[in-house]
Amino acid sequence: MQVYNTGLTTPSVDAGPLYSLRLYVAGQTPKSVLAFANLKQICEAHLQGRYAIEVIDLVETPQLARGDQIFAVPTLVRRLPEPIKKIIGDLSNTDRVLVGLDLRVHQ
């Protein structure tokens, strides 16, 4: 498990809620590498300073799949802010990820 802490200690005042994200992948597949890169990019662009990404590789820790009820990969779980949301897919469609994270109203 890797945790990417991105300076949660110094959130800006009007930045909005903190985002606690988990990305479930299964092995270092091109799809999972792509999903992480996409997520990092989206977060840096839209959530700078107020997000944390935890990458969980189910090949290493398969027992963690049950807790968040993961059956598809990659799955991005937005643990905070509530409610919990799950976004299934390789996150290459930035617009849809933003909609899924409630960062942009669907056009």
Next chain:
Amino acid sequence: MSLSLDEVNRLDPSTHEAALLKIAQGTELPKALTGIQGLDEITRGGLPKGRPTLVCGGPGSGKTLLALTFLVNGALHFDEPGVLMTFEENEEEIIGDVASLGFALPQLIEARKLAVDYVRIERSEIEETGEYDLEGLFVRLDHAIRTVGARRVVLDTIESLFAGLKNDTILRSELRRLFRWLKDQRVTTVITGERGDGALTRQGLEEYVSDAVILLDHRVHDQVSTRRLRVVKYRGSHHGTNEYPFLIDTNGISVLPVSSLALQHAAPLDRVSSGVPRLDEMLSGLGYYRGSTILVSGTAGTGKTSLAAHFLDAACRRGERCLCFLFEESPQQLLRNMRSIGIDLEPWVAAGLLQFHADRPSRYGLETHLVTMHQVVADFRPTVTVIDPVTNLMTVGTFTDVQAMLTRMIDHLKTANITAMLTSLMPGQTEVERTETTISSLMDTWIVLANDQIGERHRRGLYVLKSRGMAHSNELCEFVMTNRGFDLHDGAAAPQAANATDGSSQKGNQHAGL
């Protein structure tokens, strides 16, 4: 070469499973025993080993139970741990559901013989943003399989995925991959599916599972509910194609291979005493054949049950286990009545050699009677079985149904080499053979008891109407019921048997003593 099924059935029951395993490993595909009584016979050794089997049926048809029984039996009896992946009920609900059947899932989980994983799919929580696969499911399954070293897997009901995910194309290709992956893991898998309109399953799972398909059905006819099972498909294997009734009760599922009537019973040569020395003499001096079926018919009060009691007593004296189905009297009544003619069966009951099973015929439908009787026979493993009187069952169903049921029952007993005696109550003096033609052809030995009156005297008579494979006596023997039971005399002064006067000339010749 492998054994035929009938050969297997004739073997000592304790080696039954071993023998079925031989079949499974013989000329046919390798198979995994379900441990479900009857299903292993129909499928000639169980489900295709290392391959997926689809079990489909409507709500409440017993799919989940069948699948779970397969898993639990695997873990308990065949050293094959299992994984249950459930999509509909959580672990607690599943455990509660099967606890009443005596399946202690928590212990199996504790002992690492079973792993349960509940996959909850909540569509409202899920956003789909492009390409994905179901590797998460694979990882969970793989983890569970490794945890317990599983050889068996149940997916119940994987169609729930279709309700939770939008992308049918990905789902279908992933299901295809999943079933292939399961094959590669060499785990024997049962996939349950909800019956669809005009198709076996709602999502057409039968397209993906091509090895074996079992269909379950639940009908109510004449207020009697019957569950039926049919093997729709079993690639590369012989299997029974009929619909087989099955029962779900406190012992779980049992299926009746009702018409596996191949007429390949063994024909043992050893003989068993009737318990009446003079009658043994009439049966070429040695009594009945072991494993044969004996019909004892007569009008009311002719001594049918008493003759059966003699037979039971003799068998118990030889140390054989006897099972007696009563459809008229209670065991207490029978014991008391038989004591009055000097046959004390009580000690045999106390010694565990003799067991009674009394039931009102009207209590269930025929199929249920049949399944129950099968089950009792399987549990007690008798070598002698008495059904008294078999004619009472005729009140429960149509003639054809009763005949079919008796055929199956007798077939089962013969296959297991159980000597069976059926008593038959004839309604009147003139109906001797008509009422029994339906079942008489199934009988090896047919003994007729008759009463008549000459002047003040009431006489009892007995004759052997037929007895296959032996030179039996044709005489009509008069007997008296003493405090030591039947006392047979020679045939000189015997009474007129019920059919003696209106019988054919052939019969006249046979029973020259009349």
